[in-house]
Amino acid sequence: MGRVEGKVAFITGAARGQGRSHAVKLASEGADIIALDICEDLPFAHSPHATPEDLQETVRLVEAAGGRIVARKADVRKRDEVDAVIAEGLEAFGKIDVVIANAAAIQYKNVFDLSVEDFEATLDVNLHGVFNTVQTPVRHMIERNEGGSIILISSGIAYKATPAPDYSAAKTALITFARALANELGPNRIRVNTIEPGYVLSPANDNPKYAERTARLLGREPFATPEEHREALWEQLKPRNMLPVGWVEPEAISNAILWLASDESRYVTSEELKVDAGFADK
């Protein structure tokens, strides 16, 4: 019997990285998955986003883990697209027990350089996109009257000054949004929590464009290989954490997701769960 046997989880940004890891982890513990991802690049974002092939690979991995999955290309900024995927998922599986608002996009500009459009673009994905992700499932959960678990993916940099002030602002806002939702939905036995990952090596930062940025920040020549970039990044990041590591792997976040999605955490709501090697408090 899996730890989330028979549950249905709706996950955004599930084509790669942490979102894919969460989908596979939950499927391996008995859940069915409703997944979406934009599967295209956003002009303002620093790194390339996932591709349709990435989403197909998530489908393959979820099915190999024993789960069923409905996976579609959709943009969390567009309510009609999100709702269409939810409707298809409900048609296939009949319910949603768990929501994981994971899709996000980041750019690295300081306040001086951010245009109004840049700022709005970040909030559109990382804040409005989360509202679009949760509202319809919340209405479904209330109507169904079987409770639920909603998990918003914030970030360790919600707590710190960073070179991505717009992104930090959105991620901090998610914490108070989750608290308000948790209060509102408690009587319906719907739990709402956030996870604050520390630095996670994922395609968002393990890519050539990000490697160029790391080399520039370190004032050194471009890296010859991805391995060289990872080694330098690990050493750069390690002093920021309490534990002697540069980053945490996606599966470490998925383990926290699994617990919050399961009934093991049935009395946990309005919690900020840091999985960050001690980043936020150092």
Ligand SMILES: NC(=O)c1ccc[n+]([C@@H]2O[C@H](COP(=O)([O-])OP(=O)(O)OC[C@H]3O[C@@H](n4cnc5c(N)ncnc54)[C@H](O)[C@@H]3O)[C@@H](O)[C@H]2O)c1
């Ligand atoms: N990587 C880190 O160091 C780190 C640290 C803290 C928090 N986080 C958060 O963890 C979550 C997962 O990030 P990741 O590291 O897996 O990055 P990632 O870039 O690999 O994954 C994000 C996914 O979201 C998708 N996406 C982007 N905009 C979208 C949109 N408008 N609609 C639908 N999908 C969209 C992308 O295509 C991508 O597949 C994000 O919420 C991120 O902010 C990441």
